[in-house]
Amino acid sequence: MGWDGILTIAFLGLLLAAILYAGLTDSSGSRASRSEGSSARSAQPNPPQADSPPLFPRAFVTAQRANVRSGPGTSWAPVTQVDQMTEVSIISEEGGWSNVQLPGGQDGYISSSLLERGTFQEVRNLVCKDDEKRKPYSGEILKQTLTGQHQLTVNAGSQDVLVKLRQGTQTVLAFYVNQGQSGVVRSVPEGHFNLMFASGEEFSRKCLEFMSAMQVTADPNTVAFVTTYESDGYNNYQSRVAAEYTLTRVSQGNFVPRSVSADDFRE
DSSP states (O other): OOHHHHHHHHHHHHHHHHHHHHHHHHHHHHHHHHHHHHHHHHHSOOOOOOOOOOSSOEEEEOSSEEEEESSSSTTSOEEEEEETTOEEEEEEEETTEEEEEOTTSOEEEEEGGGEEOSOHHHHHHHHTOOSOOOOOOTTEEEEESOOOSEEEEEEOOSSOEEEEEEETTEEEEEEEEOTTOEEEEEEEOSEEEEEEEEEEEEEETTTTEEEEEEEEEEOSSOEEEOOEEEEOSSOEEEEOOEEEEEOSOOTTOOOOOEEEOHHHHOO
8 A cells, every 4th residue: 555545544534533523522512502501591580570569559447447338328338347547449439439348358338538548657647646745744544444453563764665454455554654764553453464565756645656666565474463362360351463564674673575566556
């Protein structure tokens, strides 16, 4: 075989090697490309979902209690009642009446004059606007539905405090204590109660709450104001409770308050 034959074979060998190498490169590159493409697709975040606007405009009830009627007028029978600050959806309005949807899905009509649009806090501020600007004094009773002969003393810390004695969701006693002072009530009723404390700014007598920056704590335990009876065989004795709370950290204190939501404190 001459040099021409050797060179031809060598050239064919090189060409074949080049083709095989190119094929391997294409195949490998193709696999890498698919893998990267798959990886890139899986890493793509889902497009953000825009918040859907409410179907109907919303409003809050401003009356203490409002009738929900079957039609737009006082001649239509009430079907239910809703409390103040109940949020409703306004379906339509006609002749001073609003066709609304209640939180449970029920429809009815409420006088438009008893509804106010806006955020919860905006409407709450409007509802609780207080004409009386006089600040309560320490120990001033702002609400009392039951009376008794037990005593409760609250020593405030660096902020004014509104104290509420609750049975379930009902406030049976509410009184005010100014910062750094003590408030004493000697007409606490008989029973077991939840004791709550609120502080904040812009106090409203009308709603019995602070309209700004309100923070609420409570005694985690039920407080018992219960009269006990004893006898020595000759005389009968009655003992009543005199409870005292200090709302600042004290040595050997036995009261660690828990946080409570402002909604649970509101009337």
